[in-house]
Every structure is written in structure tokens, then in C-alpha cells.
Amino acid sequence: MTNEQMTNGKMENDAVEEVTLGAVFASKAEERVSVASNWKLVWWRFRKNKLALLSALVLIAFYVVVLVPDFFATQDPEATDAKLAFIPTQGLNLFDGTNFSPWVPAVVGKRNPVTLRMEFKIDETKKVPIRFFTEGFKYKVLGLFETNIHLIGPQDPQSADWLYLFGTDRLGRDQWSRMMYGTRTSMTVGLFSVILSVILGVLLGGISGYFGGWPDLIIQRLIELLQSLPTIPIWLAMTAALPQDWRPEQVFFAITIILAFIGWTTLGREVRGRFLSLREEDFVLAADLAGASRLRIITRHMVPAFMSHIIATSTLAIPVMIVSETSLSFLGLGIRPPAISWGVLLQEAQNIQTLALAPWLLAPGIAVIIAVLAFNLVGDGLRDAADPYGH
Amino acid sequence: MTNRPITQSPNRLLEVKNLKKYFPIRKGFFRTTIGNVRAVDDVSFFINAGETLGLVGESGCGKTTASRCILRALVPTSGEMIFRTKEGASADLAKLSRAQLRPLRPQMQMIFQDPYGSLNPRMTLFDIVGEPMYVNGMTNRKERVERVAELLRLVGLRPEYMQRYPHAFSGGQRQRIGIARALSVNPRLVVADEPVSALDVSVQAQILNLMLDLQKRLNLTYLFVAHNLSVVRHICDRVAVMYVGKIVEMANTLELYAAPKHPYTAALMSAVPVADPRIKTGNVELKGEVPSPANPPSGCYFHPRCEFAAEVCRKDAPAFREITPNHFVSCHRADELRLPGIG
Numbered sequence: 065m066t067n068e069q070m071t072n073g074k075m076e077n078d079a080v081e082e083v084t085l086g087a088v089f090a091s092k093a094e095e096r097v098s099v100a101s102n103w104k105l106v107w108w109r110f111r112k113n114k115l116a117l118l119s120a121l122v123l124i125a126f127y128v129v130v131l132v133p134d135f136f137a138t139q140d141p142e143a144t145d146a147k148l149a150f151i152p153t154q155g156l157n158l159f160d161g162t163n164f165s166p167w168v169p170a171v172v173g174k175r176n177p178v179t180l181r182m183e184f185k186i187d188e189t190k191k192v193p194i195r196f197f198t199e200g201f202k203y204k205v206l207g208l209f210e211t212n213i214h215l216i217g218p219q220d221p222q223s224a225d226w227l228y229l230f231g232t233d234r235l236g237r238d239q240w241s242r243m244m245y246g247t248r249t250s251m252t253v254g255l256f257s258v259i260l261s262v263i264l265g266v267l268l269g270g271i272s273g274y275f276g277g278w279p280d281l282i283i284q285r286l287i288e289l290l291q292s293l294p295t296i297p298i299w300l301a302m303t304a305a306l307p308q309d310w311r312p313e314q315v316f317f318a319i320t321i322i323l324a325f326i327g328w329t330t331l332g333r334e335v336r337g338r339f340l341s342l343r344e345e346d347f348v349l350a351a352d353l354a355g356a357s358r359l360r361i362i363t364r365h366m367v368p369a370f371m372s373h374i375i376a377t378s379t380l381a382i383p384v385m386i387v388s389e390t391s392l393s394f395l396g397l398g399i400r401p402p403a404i405s406w407g408v409l410l411q412e413a414q415n416i417q418t419l420a421l422a423p424w425l426l427a428p429g430i431a432v433i434i435a436v437l438a439f440n441l442v443g444d445g446l447r448d449a450a451d452p453y454g455h
Numbered sequence: 456m457t458n459r460p461i462t463q464s465p466n467r468l469l470e471v472k473n474l475k476k477y478f479p480i481r482k483g484f485f486r487t488t489i490g491n492v493r494a495v496d497d498v499s500f501f502i503n504a505g506e507t508l509g510l511v512g513e514s515g516c517g518k519t520t521a522s523r524c525i526l527r528a529l530v531p532t533s534g535e536m537i538f539r540t541k542e543g544a545s546a547d548l549a550k551l552s553r554a555q556l557r558p559l560r561p562q563m564q565m566i567f568q569d570p571y572g573s574l575n576p577r578m579t580l581f582d583i584v585g586e587p588m589y590v591n592g593m594t595n596r597k598e599r600v601e602r603v604a605e606l607l608r609l610v611g612l613r614p615e616y617m618q619r620y621p622h623a624f625s626g627g628q629r630q631r632i633g634i635a636r637a638l639s640v641n642p643r644l645v646v647a648d649e650p651v652s653a654l655d656v657s658v659q660a661q662i663l664n665l666m667l668d669l670q671k672r673l674n675l676t677y678l679f680v681a682h683n684l685s686v687v688r689h690i691c692d693r694v695a696v697m698y699v700g701k702i703v704e705m706a707n708t709l710e711l712y713a714a715p716k717h718p719y720t721a722a723l724m725s726a727v728p729v730a731d732p733r734i735k736t737g738n739v740e741l742k743g744e745v746p747s748p749a750n751p752p753s754g755c756y757f758h759p760r761c762e763f764a765a766e767v768c769r770k771d772a773p774a775f776r777e778i779t780p781n782h783f784v785s786c787h788r789a790d791e792l793r794l795p796g797i798g
Contacts, residue, residue, distance in 0.1 A: 098616075098623030102577045105622075346573035349528055350636065354587035355560035364586075368577045 106372055109449035116445025119438040126251055126435055133248045134203035136215050137241035138227050141404060148236035151184045151228045153424045156194070166194040166216075168227060193219040194227065231424040233412050242404055243428055249405035251435065253320055254386040258378045260324035265331030266374065272332065273339025274362065280336070287329045295326055299388065303397040312403035319398050323385050334377055338370035345369075372450035380443035383436035390432055406432050467539065468504040468644055468676050469525065473497050474534035474549075476517075476524050480749060492749045494520040495531070496700035499775065502644070504539075507670065507677040509691035509708070511684060511723070513745055517700040518680045522646045524549075525678065526563055527556055538563070541643065561591050561640035568649040570629035574621040580607070580632060581617040587640045606635040610665060627658035634665065638673065646678045651686060663690055684727045688712055693781075696720045699756045700748050702775065706782040713796045716784040718761045721794035729797065755787065763788055 100108070110116060129136055154168040170190035173182050198217035204210050218227050230239035272283040302322045306315060342348055342365070351361050386406075392398030393407020394414075401408055409428040413419055419426070475498075477491035494517045502508045510518045524531040527548055536548040541562055551559070564587075567573035574583055584606055585599045593599055604614035610631040621629055630650060637645055647666070651659040667690060669675060681687050687694055688708055695705040696719065704717040715721045722741045743760045746752050752759050758768040767787050775785040786792070 094623075098619040099579075100620065102620075346567045346569055347575040350565065350567065350573055350633075351575075351586060351590075353526055353528060353560060353563075353565050354590055354636075354640070355557045356586065356590045360590065364578075365575055369575075 102368070102372070106446075106449045110445050113445040113448065116441050119441035119445070122434065122438040123442060126247060126438070129244055130248045130251045132205055133244035134201075135205070135213070137238075137244045138200065138214060138217055138229065139238040139241045140201050141237060141242045141245050142402065143237065145236035147182060148184075148226075148232055149182070149234050150422045151232040151236070152186060152422070153231045154186065154228055156229060160191065166196075167191040168194055168229075171226075171228070192227070195219045230427045231422065233422070233425060234418065239409075239424060239427060242409055243406075243431060245404040246406045246409050246428055247431065249316065249399060249403060250386055250389060250407070250432070253316065253323070253389045253399075253405070254382040254439075257320045257323035257327060257385045257389075258382045260320060261328040261331055261381060262374060262378050264324060264328035266335050268328070269332035269335030270339055270362075273336035274343070274366075276340075283332070284336075287332055290326060290329050293326075295388070296391070298326065299323075299392055300395070300397055303392060312399065315399060316403065319389060319392065323388055327381060327385060331374070331377055331381065334373065335370065338373065339366060342366045342369055372446070376443055376446035376450045379439060379446055382443075383439040386432065386435060386439070466503045467501050467537075469539070469678075470501040470535075470537040471521075471525065472499050472535040472537070474499070474521065474524060474536065475532045476520050476529060477532045490749055492747075493700045493751065494748055495524060496748070496751070498534075498697070498700070498702050500695050500702055500705055502676055502678060504643070504676055505670075505674055506692040507679050507690055509687040509694040510678060510680045510697060511682060511687050511694060512697035514682065515745060515748070516697045517748065518682075518697050519648055521697070522565075522648055522678060522680050526565055526646055527551070528565075538644070561587065562642055563644045563646065564637035564640065564642035566630075566633055566637050566645060566647040566650045569653055570626045570633060571653075573633050574629055576621055579618055579620055583621070583632060584617075584635045584639055587636060591640055602639065603635075606639055607632075609638070609669070610635045625658075626654050627661060630654060630658075630662050631665065634662075634669070638669065641673075642675070644676045644678065646680070648680045649682065650679075652681070652683065659686065666690065684723060696723065699746055699751055701756060701785065702783075703757065703786070704782075704784045706784075710782055711796075715794050715796050716778055716782065716789045716792070717757075717786045718763050718792065718794065719757050721796070724797050725795065727797055755785075763792055 097105075151171050154171065156166060156168055158164060158166050160167055168191075169186045169188045170192050171184050172187045172190075173184045175181070176183050194216060195218070196216055197213055198219070199212050200214040200217050202210055202212045216227070216229075226238075228238055228240065230243065232238055233242075268283050272280045299322060302325075303319065306318050310318070345365075348361060348365050351365050356364075389398055389405065390407040390410065393400075393405050394410050396411065398407055399405045401411075406428040410426075410432075413422075413425040413429070474495055475493070476495040477493055479488040480490040480492060481487065482489050496517070498517075498521055500508070510522065512518045520529065523529045525536055525548065531549050534549055538546050538548050538559070540546055540559060546559060548556070548559070578586075581600065581603050584603045585593075588599055588602060593602070600617070603617055607614050607616060612628065612631055612635070616623075621632065624632065634650075650666070651662050654662060663686065666677070670677060677690075679687065679691055691708050693706065694708050694711050695702045696711075696717065697703070698719050704711065704715065704720045706716075711720065712724065715724055726741075741760055742762075746756060746759065754770050755761070755764070755768045755773050758764040761768065765788060771787070773785045773787045775783055778784050778789050
């Protein structure tokens with residue numbers, strides 16, 4: 065018997081053994097599935113949803129901006145120059161002819177003899193060369209170290225031709241740079257208030273669902289009360305009650321808490337429902353009969369069973385928070401200047417005159433739409449992938 | 456129940472006396488109790504060490520509720536459940552608190568009906584089978600790995616499967632895992648709640664034979680809850696028949712199947728298919744609906760459906776009495792009736 069035959073014989077024996085033991089796993093791929101944890105299965109399912117995957121990448125990009133907005137900004141967001149108001153959007157061109165050499169058309173200003181207003185026009189004939197990783201104003205990366213490197217900027221920082229990717233507002237502030245900072249505020253408000261709502265919702269919903277009885281009754285009535293209140297007037301009342309002399313950071317945290325105060329109710333309901341159904345699951349009873357403590361049953365059996373659902377639900381809750389913050393700030397009741405958020409930026413586009421003269425001031429609105437859409441698509445994808453066992 | 460026939464015996468592992476489990480029916484804003492569902496209504500039986508007692512009945516008759524009361528997954532409304540512990544002491548399971556119950560938990564384990572819902576999909580086999588050992592003090596991981604491997608081998612699975620998750624297994628294999636988990640803490644009493652009802656017929660026999668084999672090897676005592684009389688006949692030493700929360704008959708399997716004394720048992724027997732078309736079974740047909748345990752009929756609960764019902768059946772509830780040695784029945788007319796069995 066040759067070596068090869070022996071191996072074959074052994075393999076046959078193994079195969080027979082597999083069959084007698086009732087196992088049907090032949091290939092390596094199946095074995096990989098067999099030992100895949102819940103999170104792996106969720107990820108494999110989520111991965112199949114290309115739209116959600118793309119949206120997740122968009123969100124990652126947004127949060128990179130949240131981490132280092134200064135790096136993406138081209139100018140100091142607070143720098144005003146009344147002489148440079150309402151400069152239109154300069155289109156960024158990556159190629160000069162066939163060579164990779166990014167440039168933007170220059171902006172030329174002319175005073176309108178009738179209105180005596182400076183009016184800016186794009187001059188396509190004059191090219192301003194643009195370079196990546198250029199030097200600009202100084203800033204601190206995450207408050208750790210100082211640098212002056214920016215992603216994009218004019219080749220010659222000293223030149224008179226500035227870079228206004230999304231134009232300027234009525235005070236001559238660079239819209240693009242301001243949007244980077246607005247992204248930081250708006251995206252973190254959404255994230256923080258959802259994290260707060262998750263904590264409140266899981267805690268109160270968990271108590272409600274696990275213990276039942278009168279705590280459940282009280283918490284459920286509270287949720288109904290909060291959900292029956294019209295949200296906008298409540299937010300208005302609460303934000304109007306904030307002291308006027310609070311610093312922007314204080315207002316920021318207050319807004320986060322106010323948004324979470326109403327936002328936890330949906331999640332609380334969800335968690336309660338999960339607890340109620342999980343309490344009746346056989347595997348929970350099995351752990352109970354084995355003598356496991358209540359804490360162990362909750363942490364090892366119940367919480368992991370609804371964690372993926374909580375993550376999916378909270379992902380779907382973030383855009384609601386972002387829109388809420390934007391609306392409040394737009395109405396002048398949320399985050400206030402000099403702090404920058406998408407809502408604050410959109411305040412600039414409140415009157416028809418600015419809209420007619422400078423439609424580029426609506427750009428933050430597009431950022432809101434993209435962020436909200438991305439969150440919703442990722443949330444939907446997560447929700448579909450959250451239960452890979454298909455009950 | 457005045458005429459209680461059950462007597463003390465050194466061989467008794469569990470003795471259930473007058474067990475009741477009522478679920479209150481609540482209504483209205485203030486959730487006032489307007490009635491009770493008598494899921495288990497004054498049930499008495501016993502299980503001897505090393506035997507298998509079958510608990511059979513239609514769905515909704517309270518057999519699952521009774522079995523869960525014994526394991527104290529539910530708190531009984533009243534009654535006694537005397538369990539002889541490993542140490543030889545007697546404990547009334549009905550009266551123990553959660554903390555007092557904990558040291559007794561490993562001695563009573565359960566095999567579940569649904570092989571899908573009973574295994575946590577987020578845990579590996581090692582964690583599932585090892586959890587009862589872990590919570591009962593076996594914290595050494597290496598020891599647990601060895602024991603889990605041994606248990607998996609015992610129930611006919613490969614020890615290498617330890618790292619897999621339950622989604623990799625079929626219903627029958629999952630049931631084996633459930634059995635391994637139940638056995639991990641060396642229980643004396645195993646309550647099997649319809650352990651094969653959710654499985655394919657071809658797999659049912661494998662699991663039943665495994666259970667019988669394990670019983671012999673590990674000296675287990677089973678309380679086997681089922682609605683399938685053929686399965687019960689195959690595995691049980693004695694059978695108790697439940698109807699609307701009460702046990703109507705309890706006897707040795709052979710005797711019960713050959714000569715049922717209660718008309719309800721006889722009716723169930725006649726519903727068992729026999730694989731020989733020449734055999735004529737005396738057909739006792741069941742008419743009408745199972746009464747609601749929230750509003751049971753007067754007298755004997757079975758009288759509206761019983762073709763032998765007499766006046767006394769409508770008025771008085773029959774006592775659960777020992778009609779011949781070890782054959783208990785609760786029927787007024789048990790002495791006079793000659794009912795067909797399927798011996």
C-alpha cells in the first residue's frame with residue numbers, strides 16, 4: 065500500500081466516522097460558519113448589503129472630519145473680512161490638461177456701480193494652483209500637538225488668491241471651513257445624545273421589562289406621557305430656559321441632554337419588549353435551573369441577545385437627533401454662534417435675499433441630508449443583519 | 456382529597472402531594488383578580504428512584520405547568536413536593552426560597568421540548584454545556600473542558616464540536632447538546648418536557664434510546680412529559696394521565712395500556728394507531744371540547760365527554776384511589792367498567 069492509498073484509506077475512515085456520528089460538515093467553509101460567533105454572522109450578513117456598507121464608509125469619513133476638522137479646513141472659520149462677502153463656489157479641478165495638477169479658477173471682484181456692492185465672479189482664465197498637505201493656520205490635533213498642515217490649500221499660502229471651495233457668507237467667512245467645524249458639532253451632538261438615550265433606555269426599559277409589576281407600570285406611563293408631548297414646543301421651552309450667558313460648550317451639553325431626555329423612550333420600549341420575550345426563552349430558563357444568578361442571566365444571556373438590536377435602533381436614532389439639533393439651531397434655540405453647527409450655518413440661509421444671491425449657503429443642508437441618509441441606510445442594514453439566526 | 460392513597464416509601468425520590476398552580480385572571484384598570492386558571496388542580500403522584508414516570512395528556516392539560524412547578528421554574532400555589540436529596544435528607548421544594556433552592560438545582564435538571572429555543576445561539580457548545588458546572592463551582596477551565604468533552608462523547612457528539620455554535624447543528628444534535636447540559640451537573644431527577652415532540656420521527660427513536668441508555672448508565676430518574684402515547688409506552692415504567700389539571704389515572708405502563716380503568720385513558724388508547732389493520736381496537740371516541748381550566752365542569756371534570764357518565768359523576772368529584780396495587784384512578788365507576796386497552 066502506497067502512502068497515498070493509506071491517506072485515502074484514512075480519509076475514507078474519517079468520512080465513515082463523520083456519517084455515523086451524524087455530522088454533515090465536509091468543507092472548511094462550513095466549519096468556519098460552525099465556529100462563527102454572533103458578531104461574525106452579523107458582520108457577514110451586513111457585508112452583503114452594499115448600500116449599507118457604502119453608507120458606513122461615508123459615516124466613517126464624516127467622523128474622521130469630526131476628529132480633525134482643522135486639518136480639512138482651509139481657513140480659520142472665525143476669520144471675517146467684510147470685503148470678501150458672498151464669494152461664489154470655486155469648482156475644484158484635479159487635472160490641468162492631462163496632468164494631475166489641481167487648480168481652482170480665480171475670483172475677481174468688481175464694485176457694482178448701482179448698488180455699490182462688491183460682486184465676485186469666477187474668472188475661468190486665471191488658474192490658482194492647489195496643493196495637498198500645505199501649510200496654513202496653526203491648530204492642535206485632538207488637543208495634543210500643534211501643527212499647521214492642512215489637507216488642501218493654495219500652492220503659495222502668501223498669495224492674494226484664496227481658496228473658497230464652498231464660497232463665503234455675508235461676513236466673508238469661508239463656508240467650507242465652517243462646515244468642517246459644523247460637522248464636528250452636529251455629528252457629536254447626535255452621537256452623544258443617542259449614547260445618553262441608550263443608557264437611559266436600557267436602564268429604565270430593563271427595569272421595566274425584567275421586574276414588571278409597579279416599576280413597569282410607572283415607567284410605561286412615563287414613556288407614554290413623554291411620547292404624547294409634542295417634541296418641538298418641549299424642546300423650545302427647555303432650550304429657552306437655558307441661561308443666556310452659558311458658554312457654547314455648556315449649551316452643547318445641555319442640548320445633548322434635552323434631546324436624550326425625549327429620545328430614550330422609543331429605546332426603552334424596545335428594551336422592555338426584548339426583556340419580556342427573553343424572560344420566557346428556554347435558554348434563560350435553563351440557566352435559571354442550572355442555578356445561575358440573576359446578574360449572570362442578565363449579563364450573559366439577555367443583554368447579548370438584544371445588543372445587536374440596540375445598536376441597530378440607536379443607529380437609526382442618531383439621524384433623528386441630528387435633524388432635531390439642526391432644526392433647533394436653525395430656529396436660533398439650539399447651539400448659538402459663535403459655536404458652529406449645521407443648524408447655525410443654515411441660519412445664514414434663512415432669508416430669500418441671501419438664497420437668491422448666494423445659494424451655496426445651502427451646502428450644510430446637503431451635508432445634513434447625506435449624514436441622515438447614511439445613518440438610516442446603515443441602521444437598516446444593521447437591523448436586517450442583527451438577527452442572523454432567522455427566527 | 457380525603458382518600459389519599461400515597462404512602463411513604465424509602466425508594467421515593469419525589470413525592471408530590473396536592474400540588475396546585477393557579478394563574479389569576481386579571482381585568483380592568485386596577486388589575487383585580489376575577490378568576491383563576493386552574494392549570495394544575497390538586498395533583499398527587501410520586502416517582503421512585505431509577506424509574507421513568509410518564510405524564511401524558513392533551514395540550515393545555517397542565518402537564519408542562521406541573522413539571523415546571525417541580526423544578527420551581529414556577530412557584531406553586533399550594534401543595535408539597537418532597538424531594539429526597541443526595542445527602543438523604545427530605546426537602547419540600549414548594550417551600551424553599553430561591554437561595555435555599557440553589558444547592559439543590561444540580562440534582563434536578565430539565566430537557567426542553569424546543570431544541571432551537573433552549574440553546575443560547577450566542578454561546579459555544581463549551582459555554583452551553585459548561586455553564587451549569589461553572590455556576591455550581593467548577594471554575595477551573597481545564598477541568599470543564601475535559602468534562603464537556605466527556606459529556607459530548609456520552610451523548611454521541613464529537614468533543615471537537617465544543618468550539619462550535621448551536622447554529623451548526625440539526626434538531627436531533629441540538630437535543631443531544633441539551634441532554635449533555637442537563638447531565639453536566641450529575642442530576643438525579645431529569646424532567647424531560649416533550650423531549651422528542653419537535654424532532655423528526657427518524658431522530659425521535661435515536662434520542663429516546665440515548666435517554667434509556669443514559670438512564671441505565673447513570674442511574675437517572677425521569678419525569679417524562681409527553682402527549683404521544685406510543686413514545687411513552689416505549690420509555691416509561693409508569694404512566695400518569697392528566698386531564699384539565701388533574702391526574703385521572705396512574706399505573707404501571709403495561710397495566711395501564713392493557714387495562715385502562717378511566718374512560719379518558721381508554722379514549723386516548725383508542726386514538727393510538729396500530730400498525731396492523733386486522734386488529735380491531737374498541738373505538739372509544741371523544742366527543743366535545745376540552746373544558747377550560749378557568750371554568751371547569753361540576754363533579755368529575757370528564758363527565759360532559761364521558762359516555763359512561765352517571766348522576767354521581769355530575770355531582771361529586773371522584774377521589775383519586777388505589778383500585779388495585781399501584782393502580783390509581785379517579786373515576787366513580789372504575790370498578791364496574793371493562794374498558795378496552797391495547798395490550
